[in-house]
Amino acid sequence: MALANITLSQAAAASLQLSSSLFHGEGILSASSTLLMGSPLGSRNSSSPSSPKVTKRLLLVHSKRISGLEEAIRIRRERELRTSPTSKRMPPLRxxxxxxxxxxxxxxxxxxxxxxxxxxxxxxxxxxxxxxxLARMRAACELAARVVDYAGTLVRPSVTTNEIDKAVHQMIIDAGAYPSPLGYGGFPKSVCTSVNECMCHGIPDSRQLQDGDIINIDVTVYLNGYHGDTSKTFLCGNVNRAMQRLVKVTEECMYKGIAVCKDGALFRKIGKRISEHAEKFGFGVVDRFVGHGIGTIFHSEPLIYHHRNDKAGHMVEGQTFTIEPILTLGTTECITWEDNWTTLTADGSPAAQFEHTILITKTGAEILTKY
Incomplete structure (x- = not known):
């Protein structure tokens, strides 16, 4: 479960008060509002994300930030998304x-x-x-991995995310564990289900999955006093080529980040390696949400940045934390619904996420939540 990219001092002062109005294309939020699991946000244009004008403006903004080659790749990806014969344009998430x-x-x-x-x-x-x-940590992570695999078998058109939540909840308590998200800061469900343009922290509800959707299912369990945390993005039915590629590259980015981890390695190498791989395909790396230390405490230092950064600190043998990059087909800017949790891309473009909990060893990193 991703943390917002904020400092410890900000976290201590974080408030759940957020005045907002959102109808996919409109968000009015206080710039001073800060969410521990969300982000400080400003107002945005109320034009429809599918408007040609908005698409053109977003492409111009990106062209100022990245090279011409990378921009050409991004344009091609977005064109594939619009014209792919294998799927239709997905309606905005409601x-x-x-x-x-x-x-x-x-x-x-x-x-x-x-x-x-x-x-x-x-x-x-x-x-x-x-x-x-460590033995207890392994057990919690192994259970989390089994649960997310099981959740993935439920993904198909017409199934609701609420039905996935109910099945996951039952599997976790049958194993004698507690679903960690349930009641965390008032979160009302046992799992996060983030569909299409939802970056993270989607709340399961009555919406039926549609043919062509992608869905990230984020599972954390609390077993014998330890948390195990993992997530995976699944394809629902006939998903278009651009979104399939986004999902594939996001998973690759996670493993690229894990590959640089070992005792003594700098944390910032994770973000560098992830960004390098994502940029080859023209995808954006979200900087609002970070990985985190995990064990007896759900969220702790170190905070793991998935984008390029100059943060200090190095890894230590025996340490456990999550790596959970979020990649987008369009903008990495986000808006948050009135529930203070559900966070979407500001332009309505698809987002994908993968997550593993890892253990730092002398020579590398052990994945504790192997799917």
């Missing part, structure tokens, strides 16, 4: 009906934040485990 929070049996241990609706502060603790802790 809110569905969110059902009531599912119960968790009393005998299942719950993380401490469940008793409060406030977002927990990001812990400054880097989570390094002894042998017993």
């Amino acid at each position: 809110r569905g009906k969110v059902s009531q929070r599912l119960p968790v049996p009393d005998h299942i241990p719950k993380p401490p934040y469940v008793s409060s609706k406030l977002l927990p502060e990001i812990s400054s603790e880097h989570q390094i485990h002894d042998s017993e802790g």
